[in-house]
Amino acid sequence: MAVPSHAAPDGAPRASGAPGPRSTAAARRDEIARDVVGRRRELDLVLAAVTAGRDILLEGPPGTSKSTMLRAITANWGVPFVLVEGNAELTPARLVGHHNPARVLKEDYSAQNFVPGPLVEAMTAGGFLYIEELNRAPEDTLNVLLGAMAERAVVVPRVGQIEALPTFRVLASMNPFDDVGTARISDSVYDRWCRLAVGYQDDAEERAIVTVRTGSDDERLVADGVALTRATRGHPELRRGSSVRGAIDLVAIAHELANLGSYDGADGPDRPRMVLDAALLALSGRIGVDEASELTPEQVITQIWEDHFFSRPGVRRRVPTA
Ligand SMILES: Nc1ncnc2c1ncn2[C@@H]1O[C@H](COP(=O)(O)OP(=O)(O)OP(=O)(O)O)[C@@H](O)[C@H]1O
Numbered sequence: 001m002a003v004p005s006h007a008a009p010d011g012a013p014r015a016s017g018a019p020g021p022r023s024t025a026a027a028r029r030d031e032i033a034r035d036v037v038g039r040r041r042e043l044d045l046v047l048a049a050v051t052a053g054r055d056i057l058l059e060g061p062p063g064t065s066k067s068t069m070l071r072a073i074t075a076n077w078g079v080p081f082v083l084v085e086g087n088a089e090l091t092p093a094r095l096v097g098h099h100n101p102a103r104v105l106k107e108d109y110s111a112q113n114f115v116p117g118p119l120v121e122a123m124t125a126g127g128f129l130y131i132e133e134l135n136r137a138p139e140d141t142l143n144v145l146l147g148a149m150a151e152r153a154v155v156v157p158r159v160g161q162i163e164a165l166p167t168f169r170v171l172a173s174m175n176p177f178d179d180v181g182t183a184r185i186s187d188s189v190y191d192r193w194c195r196l197a198v199g200y201q202d203d204a205e206e207r208a209i210v211t212v213r214t215g216s217d218d219e220r221l222v223a224d225g226v227a228l229t230r231a232t233r234g235h236p237e238l239r240r241g242s243s244v245r246g247a248i249d250l251v252a253i254a255h256e257l258a259n260l261g262s263y264d265g266a267d268g269p270d271r272p273r274m275v276l277d278a279a280l281l282a283l284s285g286r287i288g289v290d291e292a293s294e295l296t297p298e299q300v301i302t303q304i305w306e307d308h309f310f311s312r313p314g315v316r317r318r319v320p321t322a
C-alpha cells in the first residue's frame with residue numbers, strides 16, 4: 001500500500017501512539033486483555049484505531065464494557081485519561097475552558113487566567129479525552145469537538161491557538177437506544193469517527209464477568225443470575241432488559257441474603273426464593289415494561305424466575321406466585 005499505515009486519510013499530521021513491532025503491539029494487547037473479560041476482537045480493533053492515530057466512537061447498549069475497554073487501554077497507554085460526561089450542561093465553554101471571572105475583573109483577559117476545560121487539558125497533556133454519552137452533548141459543543149479533532153488544535157479567544165500533543169485522542173461512547181435528553185447524531189458527526197458497535201457478551205463471558213466482579217465462588221448462583229438477567233433481554237413484555245450490571249448486583253445481593261440466614265443459607269430449600277428476592281431487587285429498576293403490557297416489572301421478573309427454576313424439561317411448573 002502506498003499510504004503509510006499510520007498516516008491520516010485526510011493527510012492531517014497525526015502522529016501515532018508510538019506503534020512498535022508486531023510483538024510489542026500484541027504484548028500490549030495481551031496486557032490490556034487481562035483487565036477485560038473476552039472482547040479480544042474489540043480490543044484489537046480499538047487498539048488498532050488508537051495506534052493509527054484515529055479517534056473512535058463505541059456504540060452499544062448500557063453495560064456492554066465500553067468504559068471498561070477504553071479505561072483499560074488508556075491505563076496501558078500511560079497517558080492522562082480525561083473523562084467528561086456528555087449532557088446538556090456540557091457547553092462549549094465547559095469543554096474548552098473559561099477565563100477566571102475574578103481574575104479577569106482584576107487583570108483583564110489573559111492566557112494566565114484561562115482555566116482549561118477537559119478538551120484543552122487532554123490536548124496539552126497528550127491525553128485521551130473520553131466522552132461518555134456523546135449523543136447527550138449539545139450540538140454546538142459537538143461542533144467545537146469536531147473542529148478540534150480535525151485540526152488537532154483549538155483557538156481560544158485571548159489565549160490563541162492551542163495545539164494538541166501527538167498522543168491526543170478522542171474516545172467516545174454512546175447508547176444507540178438512548179431516548180433521554182438526546183438528539184440523533186447527525187451524519188456529519190458520524191462521518192468524523194471510526195465507529196465500533198458492541199453488543200452483549202455471551203453467557204459464558206457474562207458468567208466470567210460476574211465472577212470477577214463479585215468474587216463469588218458459587219457457580220450455580222452465578223449461572224442463575226446471568227440466566228435470569230439475560231432472559232430480560234428480548235422478553236416480549238419488555239422494551240428494555242438489564243445489562244450484566246443486573247447480574248452482578250443480583251449475585252452480590254444473594255450472597256448477602258444467604259449470610260443473613262433468613263433463607264436457610266445458600267443451599268437451603270429456600271434458595272430459589274432467595275434468588276427471586278435478589279432478582280427483584282437487582283433487576284426490577286433496570287427493566288422497562290412495554291407500554292402495551294399490563295404487567296408490573298415484579299410480575300415479569302417473577303415469570304422469568306418461574307420459567308428458569310420450574311419450567312425446565314422434566315420439572316413441573318408451579319402455580320405463579322405473583
Ligand atoms: N468484558 C468485561 N470485562 C470485565 N468487566 C466487565 C466487562 N463488561 C462489563 N463489565 C462490568 O460490567 C459493568 C458495566 O461495564 P461498563 O461500565 O464498561 O459498561 P458501558 O458499556 O460503559 O456502559 P454504559 O453505556 O452504561 O456507560 C462494570 O462493572 C464492568 O466492570
Ligand SMILES: [Mg+2]
Pocket residue numbers: 066067068132173
Ligand atoms: Mg460507560
